[in-house]
Amino acid sequence: MAQKAFASSADLGEKTQTLEILGDGIYALTAEGDPNVGAIEGEDFLVCFEALATPVAAREWLAMLREHTRKPVRYLVLSHYHAVRVLGASAFGAEVIVAHEKTRALVAERGLQDWESEFARMPRLAKAAGSVPGLTWPTLTFSDRLTIDLGGDRGDLVLQYCGRGHTEGDLVAWLPRQKVLYAGDLVEAEAALYTGDAFHRDWSSSTLDNVRALGAEALIGGRGAVTKGRADVDAAIEQTRDFLRVMIREVGAVRDAGGTLKEAFERTHAALAPRYGRWPIFEHCLPFDVSRLWDELGGIERPVIWTAERDREVWAQLQS
Template sequence: MGEQDTIPTWEPGVKQLAPNVYAYIQSRATWFWNNAGFIVGAEYVIVIDSLATVGLTEEFRDEIRNITDKPVRYLINTHHHGDHIWANHVFSGATIISHSYCRREATETPMMDPGLLNAVFTEFDFGGIAVTPADITFDSRLTLHVDGREVRLIHLGPGHTAGDLLVHLPEEGIVFPGDLIFLYSTPLGMEGSFAGWLKNLDTVAAMDSRIYVPGHGPVCDVEGLNQCRDYLLLVLREAKERYGKGMTPDEAARDIPLGPFRQWPDRERILANVERLWREFRGEDPTTSKLDLAEVFMRMAAMAQAGEL
């Protein structure tokens, strides 16, 4: 069986999920290709996440304009990663909402150099990216009331990052979980908590929704959530065993059999995941015990290039 045989293809673009609720889906689920969404109310639009570059986000904004000319009043950031926030300013005039940790990370961590990003990720143009932090932050829950319906923003504790929020539309049975769900895209846990992420996915599954819009990958039902959960469980279990044997993260990353997830793109993320897990096993807090991301990125890239995984 070929490498790609278990990775389906899917239709990119705007996908209507329910009356006035849309996902914006990328055809790829590799580095910097992330999904977004929007909700059209009677008077205004709520957007969920911007994209990695100004150009991609302008295309997204134009797609929204094809459906409605109502103004974007709120822009929700599911977490602080650049692919979800760096082009917030394309929605100028929108009030930005995030978890308080997301805002803190966005403002306190120096932004990656666009020139360097252009050199490494040559398919993108990172010119003009900027950090536009949230105007409104919260720590646990915040509910927007839109035409009598609830749009619930919920933080479940550290998961993919320490400041994730998910958007839950209880009446429609739809969840925008941000990067709490990666599907056909290797989950990246370098800044959060694996134990927390798994617990959070159980909480999301218990919301009994029909539709999930992963941060990366195609729209799915609970089966997609479970696939992401299976990756996290596998990595947690296999890493723990190797941590117990005294392996280094590099040794463990090369040694862990990824099974079916070997075919998901960017499998070198296992290294960042194992680096995080070694800290988690030592009982370190992800908000204070951080990885040197640039250094880990270089090692991941070297590992991928050398075909070591």
């Protein structure tokens, strides 16, 4: 069998972007499985959620947003540390960049390697890669919960840590009055999960339990379309949980039987593909997903740092 093109390196076609207004001053930009971003209007300021991969890409998003509001960006909220989510931050001119305290630690520990890794995996997202001035450093961090008063009668925006999941430091942004949740990559709506830096057992259990307990009636996941209605929001959460549980079951079965990482990948691919194989970045993500879960089930508690060289080695071993 011929080896597949590395990760998303062959995915060079432009995606259609859709800007949705989910309520008064509540925005979400989706793009056919590319990373989602959003914004929330305060009385006299904006909170932006996620920063995209480069300042050039971020400025294109901001130009769309400026057709609806001219309020300045006071807060830029980053759900986690991955390069395609954070390296466009300089375009926002935000007074405050907010992230979980573990996210800041992860930037320090592995931010440079992740930058090189993700831009090689997804070159189309790295639009004008030379415009990135350097790593994005949060200026405000928290451990459990941070509340932003939006002013006037707009209520609060609650930034919440729900537990280890997609990374050690994922946060969600929750509008309790409007029941709108920006879930980051803890929930994907018909887009494959990337779990190469994940804690699969926590994510599939207590972390998603905590996300579901918020009771959202509209959810913006990390990728995919906006999910609307409580039943569909819960279904998206449970689809995410099912993907993780199938992985845990299949990789665990091969490990317990004394099999190999390659066998675990092939068995997991066969189990997931009928339901999830058509979803964006399924083939891209799965080798890295299975590799991390193999390590986790083998007692490696924290994810091994991905480098561009390690990416290629794992891809060659599994996707061939």
